[in-house]
Amino acid sequence: MTSAFNTRQERRPLRLAVLGSTGSVGASTLDVVARHPERFEIVGLTAHSRVDMLLQQCLRFKPRVAVLPTEERARELRSALAGHAVRTEVLVGPQALCDLAASSEVDSVMAAIVGAAGLPPCMAAARAGKRLLLANKEALVVGADLFMQAVKDGGATLLPIDSEHSAIFQCLPEDRSRWAERIDHIILTASGGPFRERDPATFDSITPAQAVAHPNWVMGQKISVDSATMMNKALEVIEARWLFDLAPERIRVVLHPQSIIHSMVVCRDASVLAQLGTPDMKVPIAYGLSFPDRVESGAERLDFLKLQALTFEPPDPARFPGLQLAYDALAAPSGSTAVLNAANEEAVAAFLAGRIRFPAIHRVNADTVEAFVSRLGPARQLDDVLDIDTRARAHARQRIQELAA
Ligand code: NDP
Ligand code: MG
Numbered sequence: 001m002t003s004a005f006n007t008r009q010e011r012r013p014l015r016l017a018v019l020g021s022t023g024s025v026g027a028s029t030l031d032v033v034a035r036h037p038e039r040f041e042i043v044g045l046t047a048h049s050r051v052d053m054l055l056q057q058c059l060r061f062k063p064r065v066a067v068l069p070t071e072e073r074a075r076e077l078r079s080a081l082a083g084h085a086v087r088t089e090v091l092v093g094p095q096a097l098c099d100l101a102a103s104s105e106v107d108s109v110m111a112a113i114v115g116a117a118g119l120p121p122c123m124a125a126a127r128a129g130k131r132l133l134l135a136n137k138e139a140l141v142v143g144a145d146l147f148m149q150a151v152k153d154g155g156a157t158l159l160p161i162d163s164e165h166s167a168i169f170q171c172l173p174e175d176r177s178r179w180a181e182r183i184d185h186i187i188l189t190a191s192g193g194p195f196r197e198r199d200p201a202t203f204d205s206i207t208p209a210q211a212v213a214h215p216n217w218v219m220g221q222k223i224s225v226d227s228a229t230m231m232n233k234a235l236e237v238i239e240a241r242w243l244f245d246l247a248p249e250r251i252r253v254v255l256h257p258q259s260i261i262h263s264m265v266v267c268r269d270a271s272v273l274a275q276l277g278t279p280d281m282k283v284p285i286a287y288g289l290s291f292p293d294r295v296e297s298g299a300e301r302l303d304f305l306k307l308q309a310l311t312f313e314p315p316d317p318a319r320f321p322g323l324q325l326a327y328d329a330l331a332a333p334s335g336s337t338a339v340l341n342a343a344n345e346e347a348v349a350a351f352l353a354g355r356i357r358f359p360a361i362h363r364v365n366a367d368t369v370e371a372f373v374s375r376l377g378p379a380r381q382l383d384d385v386l387d388i389d390t391r392a393r394a395h396a397r398q399r400i401q402e403l404a405a
Helices: 023-033 052-059 071-079 092-103 116-127 137-154 165-169 175-182 200-205 221-230 230-245 282-290 321-329 336-352 358-375 381-405
Strands: 015-017 040-046 065-068 089-092 108-111 133-134 157-160 184-192 253-256 263-269 272-276
Touching: 015 023, 015 092, 015 184, 023 040, 023 052, 023 108, 023 263, 040 175, 052 065, 065 071, 065 221, 071 089, 089 092, 092 116, 108 116, 108 157, 108 282, 116 137, 116 336, 116 381, 133 137, 133 282, 137 230, 137 336, 137 381, 157 165, 157 230, 157 282, 165 184, 165 230, 165 263, 165 272, 165 381, 175 184, 175 272, 184 230, 221 230, 221 336, 221 358, 230 253, 230 321, 230 336, 263 282, 272 282, 321 336, 336 358, 336 381, 358 381
Parallel strands: 015 040, 015 108, 040 065, 065 089, 108 133, 133 157, 184 253
Antiparallel strands: 184 263, 263 272
């Protein structure tokens, strides 16, 4: 593992680009950063639709670069910035995201874009050898081998931000070469989301508002729906397979409704290491930002005397059929996880738009993976992966039309 850029000896702030700064993880990242102006400098911020919020962030953090997807939104931001003493250059489009991620003026990239759209800038950051803070799990699920190869080739430092993977990472030695000898298996915890106890016979009537109302975490809409279906845990199983180089059978999932234990490593000697804390993304974000040091995150402390019981139960496959899709996709030809992710992104968007019912999300996912399993060729470069993604989305959209509510 390469060392942190912002160790005390170096005494220069870590220069950070936050991709997806207007989202839930992006905003929490800026919250942690604002507590440590001497340690972190914001060099770049990016958004997709929330221009007003990006404007406020630019005024506060004064980045050198801001990126938006269209010239129209960029013009809007430029004119809003014109009256202020902020010299932020506003750039446009996917290539600008990649350029920012790979820029020599950036030490560290927080990858907090949602979905496969985050893959190209993640790859650019990895190839450029950045310290890459990965919240954008879909990028790894889609790009898998290519992504990990880019990390290796570029000499990048990949730090997990997803709370479960951060927990596992915090339970492991800094020296990655010692991970394999230590781990028997890992246990990813899952809250079970808002429908852990709801009668599955009523799943047809679940509304988007009910699905995004997570009992423990405040998150973006897409991941909130994924938590309700447990597709989030499915994506996390795939993410863990790559981050920790573990065979799928050594990645287990346990429901833990209180979300206090964020995941566990079961060691060869049967000792179990766990990381605990209040459910607040600022904790794994602060750890990723300051690794291997620890800094104030702003999260509430855990009060053991106020804790109720910590409970555990197996995930019910009838209630959460999506979880098994991760194991099936990992056993299928490479590219299957990209298909699964593409189908899920389309299905979740359709559900949020009121076009399909909640149970149809799983139907779209399972049917799309099934349709592609026998016709996947090897993905040698990023374009091959993006091509699989495009074709899988087209198939999923057709299935969505057939299932439309
Ligand atoms: P949000 O939806 O809150 O934010 C997503 C961010 O990405 C926003 O800044 C959004 O811009 C931007 N964005 C959306 N679409 C695109 C696109 N096509 N191109 C470029 N930028 C885009 O998501 P979250 O913060 O909840 O999640 C971000 C990532 O982190 C996801 O991969 C999620 O799985 C992961 N994660 C999130 C956790 C959480 O607690 N939220 C926990 C663990 C992982 P805009 O808002 O301007 O439209
Ligand atoms: Mg998670």
